[in-house]
Amino acid sequence: MKKLTPYLYLSVPLAMYFVWVIFPIFQTIYVSFTRWDGMTRKVFVGLENFRRLFSDRYFLLSLSNNIKWMIGFVLLSVPIGLLFAMLMDQKYPGQRVFKSLVYLPMALSFVVIGQIWSWILEPRSGVLNVFLRAVGLGSFAKAWLSDPQVVTYALILAALWRQIPYAMILFLAGLQNVSKELVEAAVVDGANSFQRFWYVILPQLRPAMVIAITVNIIDSLRAFDIVFVMTRGGPFYSSSVMANYMYIHAFHNYRMGYGAAIAVIQFLITLGFILLYLYNVLKREERE
Template structure:
């Protein structure tokens, strides 16, 4: 009897903590999203009012669109660049371990630290980027990267890619370990050049790693917050705001907890949708095997 109960007793602690720190807050957020609450007085039930107001709130729509810009940037830029560096770092050449460590280095930093570093890099008067452009005689290309509403979101995405590309590289490097070397050698014997070996042999076998990397990048783009908060606070005029940032402003600056919770619910449901697509894809692949 004790042996049968032992596994459940070991699981009881972690499951209790998971319920307290994850499941209950999610449930509570859903409940609060249907209320008007300032965090101090008694919450008042308002039904779907917060959600209806959300989709008439141009700043929320702008934040949602910015999240999709992050998603496109993370998928279109970090995936090819991560795969390129993975293919490069998978080769054996003098100093390859040193180069791999240098490319991986940003992964050791948090987005808060990266945001502070890139705030200095993109500083309009003395930042590295504008100083270099002026030194090259390209004064016209020097921009106020973090204060121009037209380009600020793209500047933030570029800064975030400094960390996201090495992350994609690591995932692809793990995927390359599962590529059947016999298939690659057979392609060499058949006279396939480097591009043909990559396109027809390696890339199809990287499909599982590709699915994981795309899914992780999409989820990371949807939960972007810290680098935005550190570099711009969502400004100027909410032009760089994302859902998490807008939720934080509404809940903790404007004391509209119910409205902030509604934003969190929308973000959660969108993220959950992509997770379910990934899980279903994995289950279908396992069924085929």
């Protein structure tokens, strides 16, 4: 009975995980090979949905937007999050207040953040355009959410407001494992602040860096709620991402098979990054 007890405790959450996660994954894969409107009988069509995907310019546009999200999240949220983490790790008056203010967006959902940034980016009375006009930069004021050339970057900017504190928390956790003895030895050897950071602290932050990059890539691939709240993927799909495009086809156009095919492509791309992360973790554990 003692041997069975752990498995009995695990049985309920594992059963729920299978019902709510594993089974829907396989069900979605099956539906992706069919033509189905969600009500009538499924018709098996093989790889037709996938062939149509890669000739669908709006899907390719959504995929390219996800790549822009990925680049923005990795190149901006990771280094800025690391910078904030280094600042928060110092001792100075008001440190806790400043840390709380930076972390505040993490307490908000992307739906709330999307609504807040919709007000900020409003073309006439939005805070950003009002500020640009006030400082004499009115020529840079735009209809940020209705200009196809800039709308994706405006959405990424809004999402970074929440993503940067998340990266900061990951790096703050990593800084707790940095050897103080090595840092003190570098000070004794005459290393300046940049040298201590580059040659002593940053190498020890590699595990946190791998986690931060992987999590940001996965979050960029599953971006949906902030896009849906702020633009619905418009104008003319210019801000659409894969999750948003999948939702439109599956639940607006009732093309469940085509929507499932988009979900499968998104799942495979995400799974690739997860497996790469697990490979790095296992490889590091073997070295240790």
